[in-house]
Amino acid sequence: MLGFDDPSELVGRWSCEFISPEDQRAHFKPARRDTPFRYELKMRRRDGDSIDVETQISIIEYEGRPASLVFIRDISERKLFEVKLESIHKHAITLNNIETVEEVARSTYKSIGETLGYDDIGFGIVESNSILFKRELGNQNDRVMSQDEPGITVRTVRTGQTQFVSDTRKDPDFFSYKDEGEPISLSEIVVPVKVDGRVFAVINIESTAVNAFDAHDVMLLETLAEHVASTLAIILQKEKLKDNLKELEHSYKELDDYTYAVSHDLKAPLRTIQAFTQFLMEDTIDILDEEKQDYLRRIEAASQRMTEFIDDLLVLSRVNRKYLEVEVIDLNALVKEIELDFEAELSVKRTEIIYSDLPKVQSHRVWIRQLFANLLSNGVKYNKSTEPKVWIEHQERGDQYLFSIKDNGIGIDEKDFEQVFKLFQRLHPQDEYSGTGAGLTICKKIVESYGGKIWVESKLGVGSTFFFTLPKEMKLTLNLEADKDDAPFLEQDAMNVREP
Numbered sequence: 001m002l003g004f005d006d007p008s009e010l011v012g013r014w015s016c017e018f019i020s021p022e023d024q025r026a027h028f029k030p031a032r033r034d035t036p037f038r039y040e041l042k043m044r045r046r047d048g049d050s051i052d053v054e055t056q057i058s059i060i061e062y063e064g065r066p067a068s069l070v071f072i073r074d075i076s077e078r079k080l081f082e083v084k085l086e087s088i089h090k091h092a093i094t095l096n097n098i099e100t101v102e103e104v105a106r107s108t109y110k111s112i113g114e115t116l117g118y119d120d121i122g123f124g125i126v127e128s129n130s131i132l133f134k135r136e137l138g139n140q141n142d143r144v145m146s147q148d149e150p151g152i153t154v155r156t157v158r159t160g161q162t163q164f165v166s167d168t169r170k171d172p173d174f175f176s177y178k179d180e181g182e183p184i185s186l187s188e189i190v191v192p193v194k195v196d197g198r199v200f201a202v203i204n205i206e207s208t209a210v211n212a213f214d215a216h217d218v219m220l221l222e223t224l225a226e227h228v229a230s231t232l233a234i235i236l237q238k239e240k241l242k243d244n245l246k247e248l249e250h251s252y253k254e255l256d257d258y259t260y261a262v263s264h265d266l267k268a269p270l271r272t273i274q275a276f277t278q279f280l281m282e283d284t285i286d287i288l289d290e291e292k293q294d295y296l297r298r299i300e301a302a303s304q305r306m307t308e309f310i311d312d313l314l315v316l317s318r319v320n321r322k323y324l325e326v327e328v329i330d331l332n333a334l335v336k337e338i339e340l341d342f343e344a345e346l347s348v349k350r351t352e353i354i355y356s357d358l359p360k361v362q363s364h365r366v367w368i369r370q371l372f373a374n375l376l377s378n379g380v381k382y383n384k385s386t387e388p389k390v391w392i393e394h395q396e397r398g399d400q401y402l403f404s405i406k407d408n409g410i411g412i413d414e415k416d417f418e419q420v421f422k423l424f425q426r427l428h429p430q431d432e433y434s435g436t437g438a439g440l441t442i443c444k445k446i447v448e449s450y451g452g453k454i455w456v457e458s459k460l461g462v463g464s465t466f467f468f469t470l471p472k473e474m475k476l477t478l479n480l481e482a483d484k485d486d487a488p489f490l491e492q493d494a495m496n497v498r499e500p
Contacts, residue, residue, distance in 0.1 A: 001043075001045075001051065001053070001072070001074050002018060002043065002044075002045050002046055003045040003046035003047050003049075004046055015070075018043045018044050018045075019041060019042075019043055019044070020042065020044070023041040023042060036056050036057065036058040037056070037057045037058075038054065038055065038056040038057075039054075039055055040052065040053070040054050040055070040075065041053060041055065043072075051074055051076045052074070052075050052076045052078075052079040053072050053073060053074055053075060054072070054073045054075045055070065055071070055072050055073075056070070056071045057069070057070050077216070081216045081219075081220070084115040084116070084216075084220055085220060085223065087111065087114055087115045088111065088115060088220055088223050088224050088227070089223075089227075091107065091108075091111035091224065091227065092227040092230075094107055094111075095107060095227055095228065095230075095231040096231070098231060098235070099235065099238075100235065101125065101134065101232065101235060102134055104123075104228060104231055104232060104235070105123040105134035108123055108203060108224065108228055109121055109123065111224060112203075112205060112221070112224070115220060116205060116213075116217055116220060116221065118205040118206060118207060119185065119206055119207045119208045119209075120185055120204075120205070120206040120207075121204065121205050121206070122143075122153070122202070122203070122204040123201065123202075123203055123204075124145065124153065124201060124202045124204065125200070125201050126147075126157055126199050126200060126201060126202065129146065129147050129148065130144050130145060130146055130147060131144070131145040131146075131147065131153060131154070131157065131202065132144055133145065149175070150172075150173045150174075150175055151173055151174070151175055152165055152168070152171060152173055152174055152188055152190055153190050153202055153204055154173070155173050155190075156190040156191070156192050156199070156202050157192070157199050157202060160192050160194065160199050161192070162189070162190065162191045162192065162218060162221075162222060163188070163189070163190045164188075164189050164213070164215075164218050165187065165188045165189075166187055166210065166211045166213070167186060167187070167210050167211070168184075168185060168186050168187065168188055169186065174188075184208065185206035185207060185208060186207065186208055186209060186210045186212070187206065187207040187209060187210060187211060187212035187213050188204070188205070188206045188207075189204070189205050189213050189217060189218055189221055190202055190203070190204045191203050191218075191221045191222050191224075191225045192225065193225045193228050193229045193232065194229055195229055195232050195233050195236065196233070200229070200232055201228070201232065203221060203224065203225055203228070205217075205221065266306075266310055267307060267310055270303050270306055270307050270310075273299065273303045274300060274303045274304065274307075277296055277299050277300045277303065278300070280296055281293065281296050281297070281300070326362055326363060326364060327362070327363075327364075327365055328360055328361070328362050329360065329361050329362070329363060329365055329368055330358075330360050331358035331359060331360065331361060331368075331372070332355070332356075332357075332358045334365075334368065334369055334372060335353065335355055335358065335372060335376070335392060337369070338369070338372060338373050338376055339353055341373070342376070342377070342380065345380060346380065349380060349383065349388055350387070350388065351379075351380045351383065351388040351389065351390065352387075352388070352389050352390070353376065353389075353390045353392070354389060354390065354391045354392070355391070355392035355393070358392065358394060359394060359396075359401060361401070361470065361472070362473060363450070363470075367446045367449075368446075370442060370443075370446060371442075371443050371446045371447065371468075372392075372405075374439040374440065374442060374443050375405045375443060375466050376390055376392075376405065377439065378407075378439065378440070378464075378466075379405060379406075379407035379409060379464075380407075382407070382409045382410050382464075383407055383408065383409030383410065384409065384410055385408045385409060387408075388407070388408065388409065389407065389408050390405065390406065390407045391404075391405070391406045391407075392404070392405055393406070397469070399471055399472055399473075400452070400469045400470065400471055400472065401469065401470050401471075401472060402467065402468075402469050403467070403468050403469075403470065404465050404466065404467050405465070405466045406463065406464070406465040406466075407463050407464055407465075408462070408463040409463050409464060410460070410461065410463075411458045411459050411460040411461055411462050411463055411464055412456060412458040412460070412464050413458075413460055414458070417455070417456050417458070420440050420456065421440050421441060421443075421444045421454070422441065443466075443468070447468045447469070447470065450470055450471060451471055452468055452469040452470045452471065453468065453469050454466065454467065454468035454469075455467055455468075
């Protein structure tokens with residue numbers, strides 16, 4: 001171990017001659033008779049190089065006197081393995097930030113080069129009947145290996161087991177794909193990279209020397225393959241998720257177009273019904289009795305309600321569409337606009353809307369206006385107080401705003417808290433409170449499309465408070481782009497968004 005030719009050269013010499021003073025102070029401690037003492041240190045060889053050793057000292061009886069029995073073992077290979085293993089684990093941290101299979105291959109090549117060394121290397125993706133090696137270092141193009149050919153790599157794919165060959169000349173499956181005159185690999189390790197139980201890829205290292213690798217190298221390469229497999233599983237899952245999202249976006253687009261087409265086709269005959277009903281009412285007002293005129297009024301009211309239902313369905317179908325520009329919206333000014341729209345109703349019911357210092361948000365004006373208008377409209381409509389009021393408040397909570405719109409109206413029974421957000425679900429008869437029952441459904445969809453939440457707290461006869469959260473930077477969670485052919489319809493929808 002220390003480089004001496006004859007053991008006699010060491011007899012009688014003190015071991016501290018071969019140990020640095022720093023290591024002596026750090027490691028030498030009194031040994032106890034009943035407890036062996038073990039430690040690691042570096043020893044200097046005769047030629048000046050140093051080696052890592054593990055030392056164990058035990059106190060024994062020797063010829064009636066206490067003596068020390070010392071074992072010294074060279075652990076240089078183990079220490080080198082630990083250093084390499086640590087490097088492999090650092091590579092695992094790098095893999096956490098990788099997004100593509102190509103990047104995994106490049107990072108793996110680099111890690112192997114820093115830890116194991118090689119004369120040739122490959123990272124092959126297993127396909128139906130081939131193995132595609134991703135741009136090996138030193139090569140410009142991908143290389144394809146058929147699984148019908150013999151080969152140690154093909155054997156790895158078929159068996160799913162690591163192949164460790166110290167001398168490829170003795171392996172019947174080995175064949176070289178290299179050009180004539182190039183050095184042939186004589187040592188080879190191929191490890192499988194398994195994802196969901198199947199060999200997804202292989203990592204191959206080769207050397208032109210016999211016995212170039214050992215069992216430690218195999219262990220390191222298998223550890224590396226496990227890290228790579230975990231990263232590939234995440235990448236594949238993300239790719240699958242992206243594909244599913246594209247399909248979902250396509251389905252949303254088809255559903256959206258279908259909703260528009262159906263709604264458009266439904267509105268055409270309704271307009272005809274409404275027009276001819278108006279003609280009949282105007283032309284027969286002096287002919288028909290009160291009962292028949294009431295029938296016509298009912299037809300007109302029913303067709304108008306159906307038009308409102310269709311308009312609400314159109315609004316719902318367009319919430320996730322990013323066809324309007326994002327802009328900075330001053331909510332104080334926005335609420336003022338809504339007050340002007342509701343001026344007649346606010347005046348008749350003598351309702352006061354109370355707010356101040358509302359924030360500015362960056363979003364789509366049409367949806368934020370729809371959200372506030374629907375909630376404010378409910379606060380005004382469902383209010384029988386002698387002094388009806390609606391309060392708008394907000395709080396900042398990290399990267400979100402928490403808004404509340406409170407009224408002193410009729411309130412909602414606790415058992416109906418979930419019901420009020422369902423499409424076309426009404427808690428009151430049409431002749432008592434008008435509307436389609438879609439307003440809060442639209443609010444819920446708008447809030448959730450921005451990643452927020454909405455809920456209600458209420459007490460019958462006291463009033464209701466609707467709470468909702470919105471991120472400070474609002475982006476629709478499904479940014480479905482409209483086709484060019486759809487642009488005129490979208491523009492028309494944007495202009496005709498009906499406020500309550």
